[in-house]
Amino acid sequence: MSELALFLVRMGFVVVLWIFVFSIISVIRADIFGQKVVSKASVRNAPQVLSSPIIPAAPTAAVSVTSGAIGVASGAASRLVIIEGENTGKEIALEGREIHIGRAPNSDLVVNDEYASTQHAKLVLMNEDWLIQDLNSTNGTFLAGARVGTPAVVKLNTPVKIGKTVFELRA
Amino acid sequence: MVSPILTGTMPKVMRVVPRNRNIEGLLLFFVFGINAFELAQIQLSTLQVLRSDFWLYWAPLTLIALVVHGILRRRASEADSLILPIAVFLNGLGIAEIYRLDIAKAAAGATDLFAVKQVIWTLVAMAACAAVIWFVPNQLFLRRYVFVAMATGIALLLLPMLPFIGLTINGARLWIGIGPFTFQPGELAKIALIVFFAGYLVSRKDSLAVVGRTIFGIHIPRARELGPILVIWVASLAVLVLQRDLGTSLLYFGLFLVMIYVATGRAIYVVVGLGMFITGALVAAQVMDYVAGRFGAWLDAFNPERYDAVGGSYQLVQGIFGLAHGGLFGTGLGGGVPQLVPLAESDFIITSLGEELGLVGFFVILLCYLLLIQRGLRIAFKHQDDFSRLLAVGFSFVIALQCFIVIGGVTRVVPLTGLTTPLLAAGGSSLLANWMIIGLLLRLSDSVAIKRGAADE
Numbered sequence: 119m120s121e122l123a124l125f126l127v128r129m130g131f132v133v134v135l136w137i138f139v140f141s142i143i144s145v146i147r148a149d150i151f152g153q154k155v156v157s158k159a160s161v162r163n164a165p166q167v168l169s170s171p172i173i174p175a176a177p178t179a180a181v182s183v184t185s186g187a188i189g190v191a192s193g194a195a196s197r198l199v200i201i202e203g204e205n206t207g208k209e210i211a212l213e214g215r216e217i218h219i220g221r222a223p224n225s226d227l228v229v230n231d232e233y234a235s236t237q238h239a240k241l242v243l244m245n246e247d248w249l250i251q252d253l254n255s256t257n258g259t260f261l262a263g264a265r266v267g268t269p270a271v272v273k274l275n276t277p278v279k280i281g282k283t284v285f286e287l288r289a
Numbered sequence: 290m291v292s293p294i295l296t297g298t299m300p301k302v303m304r305v306v307p308r309n310r311n312i313e314g315l316l317l318f319f320v321f322g323i324n325a326f327e328l329a330q331i332q333l334s335t336l337q338v339l340r341s342d343f344w345l346y347w348a349p350l351t352l353i354a355l356v357v358h359g360i361l362r363r364r365a366s367e368a369d370s371l372i373l374p375i376a377v378f379l380n381g382l383g384i385a386e387i388y389r390l391d392i393a394k395a396a397a398g399a400t401d402l403f404a405v406k407q408v409i410w411t412l413v414a415m416a417a418c419a420a421v422i423w424f425v426p427n428q429l430f431l432r433r434y435v436f437v438a439m440a441t442g443i444a445l446l447l448l449p450m451l452p453f454i455g456l457t458i459n460g461a462r463l464w465i466g467i468g469p470f471t472f473q474p475g476e477l478a479k480i481a482l483i484v485f486f487a488g489y490l491v492s493r494k495d496s497l498a499v500v501g502r503t504i505f506g507i508h509i510p511r512a513r514e515l516g517p518i519l520v521i522w523v524a525s526l527a528v529l530v531l532q533r534d535l536g537t538s539l540l541y542f543g544l545f546l547v548m549i550y551v552a553t554g555r556a557i558y559v560v561v562g563l564g565m566f567i568t569g570a571l572v573a574a575q576v577m578d579y580v581a582g583r584f585g586a587w588l589d590a591f592n593p594e595r596y597d598a599v600g601g602s603y604q605l606v607q608g609i610f611g612l613a614h615g616g617l618f619g620t621g622l623g624g625g626v627p628q629l630v631p632l633a634e635s636d637f638i639i640t641s642l643g644e645e646l647g648l649v650g651f652f653v654i655l656l657c658y659l660l661l662i663q664r665g666l667r668i669a670f671k672h673q674d675d676f677s678r679l680l681a682v683g684f685s686f687v688i689a690l691q692c693f694i695v696i697g698g699v700t701r702v703v704p705l706t707g708l709t710t711p712l713l714a715a716g717g718s719s720l721l722a723n724w725m726i727i728g729l730l731l732r733l734s735d736s737v738a739i740k741r742g743a744a745d746e
Binding site for chain 2: 124125127128129131132134135136138139141142143145146
């Protein structure tokens with residue numbers, strides 16, 4: 119091979135090595151910063167999980183709005199809408215299974231502020247009603263301004279406050 | 290209000306989130322590409338043509354890596370996604386550089402070639418890694434065998450001392466030989482001792498940290514708790530004296546100090562332990578010629594007398610000349626003369642790579658180790674139970690300490706001692722042990738992820 123070609127190959131190899139290192143770092147970065155709101159409630163039940171994007175870092179891509187989801191009794195809410203907090207406007211489809219809320223990255227609704235606990239609260243569907251259950255959080259869960267003690271029914275369009283985030287259930 | 294049903298109808302969390310595995314697969318294909326690039330570059334610049342033995346060095350690692358990846362998908366789908374690609378990258382880079390040194394040595398007429406052996410050992414080691422992932426259900430299973438692990442570790446350490454099978458190579462009695470095969474049992478002893486340390490410290494950490502007297506604001510634990518530390522100190526010095534291996538004794542002692550520090554959170558152990566080790570090493574430097582020679586070669590490497598002396602600094606200085614020859618961007622794989630350094634394929638592989646990839650490539654290798662260790666410590670950080678945390682800390686630190694001792698040794702940060710660069714250097718026992726450590730780290734990282742919200746932090 120000519121001198122120039124060898125030089126290019128040599129430099130190309132070093133560049134490839136650094137691309138490798140940075141792709142690893144970008145995965146770690148997505149681990150640390152990328153999970154602001156990852157709506158796993160919809161992602162987990164979607165059939166194409168296997169081909170899901172590698173880095174769902176962009177919050178907008180992960181959230182899907184499915185009105186009229188299957189498995190929800192009539193009259194019950196179909197989506198959870200965040201009306202206050204850093205993810206204002208995001209929605210999570212309610213499909214009958216539990217919604218975990220907290221700072222833990224594997225929560226269905228990740229609440230990223232210092233007033234929320236790792237496992238803060240969960241929403242459970244029972245007898246055609248959504249109940250909010252506080253999971254012994256430090257700063258409490260507030261339903262229409264009142265602190266939730268025992269699990270309480272969340273009516274449609276009633277604000278639920280967790281840390282700085284407020285959300286409502288809507289039909 | 291109806292709380293029994295709240296807990297009674299918990300849906301099973303399905304493990305259908307192979308996001309980790311998809312990232313891992315993607316990165317693995319990247320690594321296979323890098324490996325092919327390395328080998329092609331080496332063949333083109335040394336032989337001017339691509340030859341078919343390219344496949345001999347590329348395909349086995351690729352296939353076994355895919356097998357391990359498949360097993361992770363089946364048995365540990367939540368395991369960390371970065372550990373395997375980094376490990377395969379380092380292993381592949383090692384094979385390529387060893388192959389490159391073989392070409393140079395074969396051209397000079399030498400017959401002690403290592404690359405094919407390294408490929409075979411890689412297959413064995415990664416099969417062992419796969420077996421660890423497949424058969425170890427979770428790390429707590431290891432806790433049942435804490436004292437078995439201790440006995441195994443000590444037995445493995447003492448094995449080279451036995452007559453007939455023990456071998457002395459390059460002045461250190463670390464090998465056993467059965468027929469044409471040689472093996473370094475001390476490498477596997479690392480794993481057994483980490484399991485033992487973790488198990489021991491979990492049951493004793495409170496008494497180590499709390500019980501005892503305080504003198505001048507310094508906490509001194511009872512002799513009963515301090516005893517094992519003294520035993521380890523004596524044992525690591527015994528390794529130094531009897532087996533003439535400074536690196537291994539430093540490794541065991543450092544490992545134990547780190548684990549006891551992590552378990553108790555008391556810096557006094559590190560201070561006292563390091564003091565003891567330095568005292569021991571200084572005494573050894575006075576008493577033992579072998580250790581004194583290493584110290585001399587470290588501090589006074591460029592003195593012509595040291596350079597020319599038998600067992601002097603020749604090798605070390607050649608390695609540093611190699612790094613200087615490489616400069617910032619290196620000579621390119623196949624473009625340097627790393628074969629001039631004795632043991633270039635094992636202890637000095639890092640200077641061979643430094644020469645051919647330059648400082649820029651050298652930092653890639655260091656960063657890969659750093660990232661590997663970071664993943665391990667992150668696993669430790671995320672685990673809930675102390676045994677798993679200590680295990681993960683131990684496994685990460687054993688890699689970190691080896692890197693420090695070897696890379697620090699060849700770059701004259703610390704005295705040069707014989708240890709292998711993890712996953713990179715030629716040597717079957719080291720590969721086997723390090724791949725088993727990788728397997729255990731993967732297993733540990735999987736069990737962290739499946740405990741969904743076990744406790745509030």
